[in-house]
Amino acid sequence: MGLIKVSPSTQLPCETWDCDCVFKYQKSCCCVANNMYQLSVDTFEILTTIWEGLNNLKRDIDVLTGQHTAFAASMGPLTSPLRCFGPFTRNMPISYSNVTLNNDRAYNPSLGTFTAYDDGYYIFTFTAYSNLITTGLRQYFQLQLMKNGEPVVAVWENNREDTEDSSTQVVLLPLERGDQVYVELLAGRYICGDLKRNMFSGYLLYPN
Template sequence: MKTLTLASLCVLVFFSDSVASGALDLLQDTAASWTGRLPCGGWDCECAFKGQQGCCCAAKPLFDLEEFTFMRMVGLWDGLSRLNSQINEVTAGCKIAFTANILPMTGCLGPFTSNVSISYQSVSLNQGNGYNPALGIFTAPHSGLYSFSFTAYSRVGDTDRLYQKMQLVKNGQVIASSWEDNREDSEDSSSQTVLLKVQRGSQVYVELLSGRQLCGDTQGSNAFSGYLIYPFTEE
């Protein structure tokens, strides 16, 4: 019976706040009068039996559990920090997008004696600051898969020839083009959209070919835009 009483005490001391004061005193007195080995299963019950405040028989196991839990949390936090760093490394600077238009004009752009990159100076979006409106050139801030689009629009008089050709260029290489050469239409437009693998520092732009022209774009319909779809990890 004493063994059962002492074993019960080892549990009840842990929940001492919920045990009536008289019952707790009785259990403490009973335990204190015990002269044999305390049946606490390895718990340190001496402090509780001697009436030391703020102590319980489960102190060491609870401390060990707290230490184990803390170390696990430290390990998890370290793992999450490394993962967050890797995510930031992959996605850093990846909010990249731009769109710009040629300023409205009643006359013509061109013709020129050589191919000329078009300066789309009316910029409505330049997230990541990759687009330079003075040069009309987009320089990739981050490697990745990009989408680029451009619209070619021209309007000439009834007696003039619609004679335009524009092309999208990456690092000097022609990627896509749009052209019109006839006297049947006085107004026409077309658009191109391409997906490109682009390395950091690569330059993408639209150029007007030698001898061609864009005319009568009073609404700024000639546009150039691009955005990063997803980044590539840079080594």
């Protein structure tokens, strides 16, 4: 099929797609050239969006069908019946060093910190246990769950009657990639006795 010859004096409508104009006389057909350029830009943006969507879909499928992010840890084994953690002059993060589960290695036992690898909703639970039968101290503990340095929930006991006590908190938290969660003991407080009963765990409920 032959090409339509266009004289330089002919005025082309901006929406006319004329190959001879585009490839031979672009200087006089800037409207058509701009349309072609915009089409290439739009096509690239659409393909980029599709690529990102497929990557996100693959990640979600891997999370839902693969190994879920989860961890479980407790404080170290008891070395003495009089052993206590605390008191300290400042709030002290607890490093639950006895790790029994750590999928994706999202939990750092040295720091006691969980770091989210994916956006989503996470379940966390921690138990505070203190046994003062052999110490003669008053029951005086307070632990709180922290998200990025801010307290979320806490457990505490402050009386002279209980010699053995425990408390547990369970919380659902929305996290973004890089958010950190840990448990800390408040300044001046302590927990004693069978410390391995103090536990911290969490898992990804579903990705966002």
